[in-house]
Amino acid sequence: MTEIIDVVAPVEQEGTKAVVQSWYKKVGEAIAEGEPLVELETDKVAVEVPSPATGIVQEILIDADGEAEPGSVLGRLRLGRLRLGPLREDVADVAPVKTPETAMLSPQAVSADATAHEHRLSPSVRRLVREHDLQPALINGTGKGGRLTRGDVQAFIESGAARPAAVTPGAGAVHQIPHDRMRRRIAEHMAQSVQTAPHVTAVFEADFSAIIAHRNAHKDEYQKNGAKLTFTAYFIAAGVEAMKVTPTANSRWHDDYLEVFEDINIGVGVALGDKGLIVPVIARAQKRSHFEIAKELQTLTDKARNNKLAPADVRGGTFSISNHGTSGSIVATPIIINQPQSAILGVGKLEKRVVVRTVEGDDAIQIRQMAYVSLTIDHRVLDGGQTNAWLTKFVDVIENWPLQPS
Numbered sequence: 001m002t003e004i005i006d007v008v009a010p011v012e013q014e015g016t017k018a019v020v021q022s023w024y025k026k027v028g029e030a031i032a033e034g035e036p037l038v039e040l041e042t043d044k045v046a047v048e049v050p051s052p053a054t055g056i057v058q059e060i061l062i063d064a065d066g067e068a069e070p071g072s073v074l075g076r077l078r079l080g081r082l083r084l085g086p087l088r089e090d091v092a093d094v095a096p097v098k099t100p101e102t103a104m105l106s107p108q109a110v111s112a113d114a115t116a117h118e119h120r121l122s123p124s125v126r127r128l129v130r131e132h133d134l135q136p137a138l139i140n141g142t143g144k145g146g147r148l149t150r151g152d153v154q155a156f157i158e159s160g161a162a163r164p165a166a167v168t169p170g171a172g173a174v175h176q177i178p179h180d181r182m183r184r185r186i187a188e189h190m191a192q193s194v195q196t197a198p199h200v201t202a203v204f205e206a207d208f209s210a211i212i213a214h215r216n217a218h219k220d221e222y223q224k225n226g227a228k229l230t231f232t233a234y235f236i237a238a239g240v241e242a243m244k245v246t247p248t249a250n251s252r253w254h255d256d257y258l259e260v261f262e263d264i265n266i267g268v269g270v271a272l273g274d275k276g277l278i279v280p281v282i283a284r285a286q287k288r289s290h291f292e293i294a295k296e297l298q299t300l301t302d303k304a305r306n307n308k309l310a311p312a313d314v315r316g317g318t319f320s321i322s323n324h325g326t327s328g329s330i331v332a333t334p335i336i337i338n339q340p341q342s343a344i345l346g347v348g349k350l351e352k353r354v355v356v357r358t359v360e361g362d363d364a365i366q367i368r369q370m371a372y373v374s375l376t377i378d379h380r381v382l383d384g385g386q387t388n389a390w391l392t393k394f395v396d397v398i399e400n401w402p403l404q405p406s
Contacts, residue, residue, distance in 0.1 A: 003079045004058055007037060007049065009068045010311065018042045019181060020066045020074065025057045031077070038074055041181055045278070045309050046150065055079040121148060128153045131178070151307035158273045186276045190336050197253070197378035199334040201346075204391045208350055208369045210401040217403060227295035235321055235347060236266050236293050238397035240286050243319075246382070246390040249343045250318050253381050267317035267338060268297065270304040271327070278304050279338060281317040317341065325349035325371060334376045342381040345394070346374040373398075 009018060021039040025031050036048040037057075058076040062068050121129065121136060125148055129136055132153075139156045141148035179187075211234045222229040243250050243264055252259040264286045267279035280300035282293060303309045320338040325348040335346040353370040356363050373394065377387050 004076050005053055005079060006073045007052060007075045007077060009040060009070055009072050009074055010047065010049065011070045018068050020062050020064050020068055021046060021181070022064050023060060027057050027060060029057050031055065031057060040068060042185070045311055045314055047311055049074065051077065053077055053079055125150055125153055132157055154307050183276055189339070193336050193339040196339055197337055198380060199337065199376055200379045200387070201333040201335070201374050201376040202384065202387045202391055203331060203333070203372055203374045204395050206371055206373050206395045207355070207399045208371055210399055210403075212369055214401050214403055222291060222294055225291070227291055228298045229294050230297065231350075232268055232321065232323055233290060233294035233297055234398060234401065235323070235345065236268070236282055236285055236297070237290050238394045239266060239319065239321065239345060240264050241397045242390045242394040243286070245393040246386045248381060248386065249375075249377070249390050251342045251381060252318075252340045253342060253378060258381060261318045263318065265316050265318045267314075267320040268300070269320065269322045270301055272305070278309065278314065279317060279320060280304050280309055280313045281315065283316060320344045321347070323347045331372050331374065333374060335374065337376060337378055342378045344376050346376065348372040348374075
């Protein structure tokens with residue numbers, strides 16, 4: 001009797017639903033267990049769902065661009081054994097395949113070396129290549145056997161190598177940029193947050209002199225041990241301390257109660273150029289040392305910029321940080337809360353400012369490295385006093401960071 005099994009969307013995916021980006025196999029095609037079968041995309045990450053068994057694609061229940069909730073049945077497989085030659089995998093990954101993109105290349109553009117590295121494109125990669133009018137043979141593939149991945153194409157686009165010539169403005173000139181799926185989902189998420197929570201922002205000023213001194217003294221040591229020491233690592237550690245003063249900043253609003261979390265899972269916004277941003281999460285930050293925070297932060301940032309984040313890397317955030325000052329912003333308000341969280345920290349541009357300090361009982365004018373820090377809150381959850389208490393503690397930790405560990 002023929003056995004049929006379901007292909008199911010991961011139940012642990014972040015968010016309530018995902019969108020089917022593409023199927024790698026058609027109905028009637030054979031697939032081996034563990035081979036990528038379908039790609040799902042949320043507003044945070046894209047994830048490949050592997051085939052749960054070896055067999056034949058029996059039916060596809062949710063087509064490309066269809067929405068899939070966690071645990072929903074995407075399609076079905078008819079179990080069976082595949083008679084594969086010993087070189088099947090190598091041929092599938094490396095053998096040249098004519099595509100509309102490579103067919104358009106001139107003989108001069110496709111050298112013998114490039115032809116040797118032509119490879120089969122997955123549906124999602126092919127679509128991305130077509131959207132940006134790219135030539136696959138000119139992009140280096142990092143997948144198995146030189147296979148081109150979505151990350152390879154996105155990195156090529158972000159490098160500027162694929163950027164078209166600028167459009168010269170003129171009477172009636174217009175340039176349309178279609179929204180990709182990530183941009184649409186970010187827009188929906190931002191609009192939903194503003195509609196859900198009353199946003200209120202408080203702004204403080206922080207002197208970064210102490211953490212600059214600590215960073216200058218220890219960045220080489222951190223680097224030798226595999227961690228790039230950035231200011232964001234200090235913000236995360238100071239945020240953990242501030243949560244001890246105002247624990248309800250680490251919470252989620254429900255109609256009948258407030259859910260306050262013991263674990264402090266801090267998400268950090270990572271810019272992805274024109275693609276928007278993604279928020280990988282430093283899980284259980286309250287259990288990590290400053291060095292451990294810095295090392296995990298570097299790992300997640302590198303993965304985000306190379307399109308290597310897994311669903312677990314962006315799941316479970318309870319608080320977020322937006323270091324918008326890295327792009328030159330002094331103050332941004334309100335910074336939209338990452339629902340269903342209750343607050344988000346904003347850190348503005350670091351710059352030298354003239355301040356007044358008390359030195360031996362007298363006022364003195366000094367030049368210090370200063371930045372504005374803000375806390376945008378869901379006013380259903382937090383009031384002004386709690387918000388200011390959180391920021392007061394945060395600033396205190398930043399300004400009094402010890403030069404050497406205690």
